[in-house]
Amino acid sequence: MNNSQGCENCPVHHKEHLIRMGIAMDRVDYVIALAGNPNTGKSTVFNNLTGLRQHTGNWPGKTVSRAEGGYSYAEKRYKVVDLPGTYSLLSTSTDEDVARNFILFGRPDVTVIVADATRLERNLNLTLQILEITDRAVLCLNLMDEAKRNHIEIDLRNLSKELGIPVIPAAARQKEGMPELIQAIEEVASGKYVCKPHRAKSKSPKLNHAIATLVKKLEEQFPGIPNLNWVALRLLEGDESIIDAIRTGELGTLSPTTFPTLAS
Amino acid sequence: METSNLTNKDNEILSLANNLRWDLGVNFHDTVIESIYEDASRIAQRTVAQEGDPAKHFDLKIDRIVTSRWLGFPIMFLLLALVFWLTVSGANYPSGLLADLFIGKLYPLLKQFAANIGTPAWLSGVLIDGAYLAVAWVVSVMLPPMAIFFPLFTLLEDFGYLPRVAFNMDSLFRKAGAHGKQALTLSMGFGCNAAGVIATRVIDSPRERLIAIITNNFSLCNGRWPTQILIATIFIGGAVPSYLAGIVSAGAVVGIAVLGIGFSLAVSWGLSKSILRGEASAFSLELPPYRPPRIWQTLYTSLIDRTIFVLWRAIVFALPAGILIWVVANVHIHGISIAEHFIDWSNPFAVIFGLNGVILLAYIIAIPANEIVIPTVLMLTVLQTGMSGVGAGAGVMFDTASIQGTEEILRAGGWTLLTGINLMLFSLLHNPCSTTIYTIFKETHSWKWTLVSTFLPIVLGLIVCFFTTQIWLLITS
DSSP states (O other), rough: OOHHHHHSSSSTTGGGGOOOEETTSSOSSSSHOOOOOOOSSHHHHHHHHHHOOOOOOOOOOOOOOOOOEEEEEETTEEEEEOOOOOOSSSSSHHHHHHHHHHHHOOOOOOEEEEEGGHHHHHHHHHHHHOOOOOOOEEEEEEEEEHHTTTEEEOOOHHHHHHHTTTTOOOOGTTTTTTHHHHHHHHHHHSSSSSSOOOOOOOHHHHHHHHHHHHHHHHHHTTOSSHHHHHHHHHHHHTOHHHHHHTTTHHHHHOOTTTGGTOOO | OHHHHOHHHHHHHHHHHHHHHHHHHHTHHHHHHHHHHHHHHHHHHEEEEOOSSTTTTHHHHHHHTTTOTTTTHHHEEEEEEEHHHHHHHHHHHHHHHHIIIIIIIHHHHHHHHHHHHTTTHHHHIIIIIIIIIIHHHHHHHHHHHHHHHHHHHHHHHHHTTTHHHHHHHHHHHHHHTTTTTHHHHHHHHHHHHHHHHHHGGGOSHHHHHHHHHHGGGOOOOTTTTHHHHIIIIIIIIGGGGHHHHHHHHHHHHHHHHHHHHHHHHHHHHHHHTTTTTTOOOOOOOOOOOOOOOOOOHHHIIIIIIIIHHHHHHHHHHHOOOOHHHHHHHHHTTTTEEHHHHHHHHHHHHHTTOOOHHHHHHHHHTTTTOOOGHHHHHHHHHHHHHTTOOOSTTTTOOOSSSSSHHHHHHHHHHTOHHHHHHHHHHHHHHSSOOOHHHHHHHHOOOOOHHHHHHHHHHHHHHHHHHHHHHHHHHHHHH
16 A cells, blocks of 8 residues: 555545535535634634635624535535634623524534633633533634643543544644544534533432423424423523523524524 | 413413422522533643643733833824824835826827727717726725735734724723724724624624714725825825925824724714713623734735725726716816816805815715725816816826826815815715615614714714814914
């Protein structure tokens, strides 16, 4: 076996199959959501994937509405949705609503969480919240170059084990880690990699019971909605936007086909 | 409406949730979130190792200087002035080259060609004297400054300076009853007001967002920079010794930009004390780390995305405007062109404000794009003064290839230092361009606020020009 063949057999070697489709997305196989804290480089990752030039800039809150683009890889077509950066999914602002609603109701096939490697703990807060509501995610640990500059070392293998999702180190500004990210997205989307997302364990038995009771009721009324556990939890917490969604029947009508007009 | 749609099932769910909530007690929300935060911190502790000192000291050191109470604002103004000075001094030469090529060389060739193939005079007038010259002017005058200004501005943005500007100005905006993030949308407005208006979506409170939308027009957009720079170079730079001209005219442009920020604050304050009454809401703004700017990529994207995009827009609007200018200058009623009718009619009114009929007409023609104000002014001035031997006849929008040539025309049209200053002020304080007006309507869905955003700056502009003129006349007489 010669060297070039070795390269071609390597799963990472698929770069030439990557076709950036820009905004041409008539038929897509998978929908990918890009979520993360503000200013972690989501838009830069988005541009790298889609070949679009969504404006990037070094300040938080730059992406105000969703941007969409697409790419094709290994004969599958992906639609990428760049969400506004948020610190949490607790719905305290419009940005958080847009991001949360899309992850929850837009039912992306994979949620890519872009995290700042130099501020991992704070970024993990959002990561864990996202893992509460979705089963399929990839952590793109961005800004690894800055982490290196700050002498920060991250145990990637352990982190991936703890979170139960692939963890891809990247430096999106230098386009490093992108082939690996595309590969990981493909594996999660196609089901080759089965995520075992970290879930908060310390819920009390009482709370678990309350959630189960509510979920049963919700299932009767809104069949086919994913993450009902999370909807129930938010209801218990008195989340106004979820209560409204139930009151207006919006929760029942939300589906991947009707969603795109909602948050724009 | 909502209650009538409420089915029993929905009600059941909500009341069940209510009951369960009572059972759980008030603290459970905190425990859920707490457990997530605990897990996050535990995972981070297990997986992150910090060896040696973080390099963040460097960021802190810079921040201590650029956001310091005493140095923050002077540094901001100096950086702005530096950017303008580089733009002013760098753009002149390539502008001249482009003008020489498009207008000095290509224009006569085109005219000759049209004459050779027997094109009727009105057609070659509309197409070559109108449309072609308008576009050629826009390209030669706008491309060089934009190709310098945008990359410089994008480098600052990429480096991480913009959030520091917002940080510095936050307390000012709060005192004005507006949202601190308005500093960011204001900065975006320096590029393009329509983009700035869209950027106000980062502001959650509708009241504060409206304030940010209405006042965004006080950020000088790139379509107005060339006007400011040219007029400052001619009239302000011309009024001081030549070795100071560059610095002083850059300073004048900074002065206008800062005045714009001042108006932004003052009008925000006025609005939040009157029709948009309310308290400023608090927000947190994270100061991102400084990142080494990616020079080549910044050059590339700012050239392609911003420069070419804006230039294209200017060309699209300059084409019909060029035709319109030619028509109003060449269609005669009672032996006088439409343009002259309007200028003669509006002159007495305009003079009170230290402007003239030419400027007013130019601003009406240039509503679609601020970029074409200066070419329109020049063309109309030639028409009105009946200068001969300059340009190529009535209604021909031309460039004189050099700033001296522009100056001759304007001075012949009766322009003085005062007219120049007033034009700069009026360029800052007038209606937004039609794209921005349309964007404001799309964002607010309200005719009322669209009209307020359109006419408020005009009224302010006329008031400011009026007082400037009257005070000037008092002092100099």
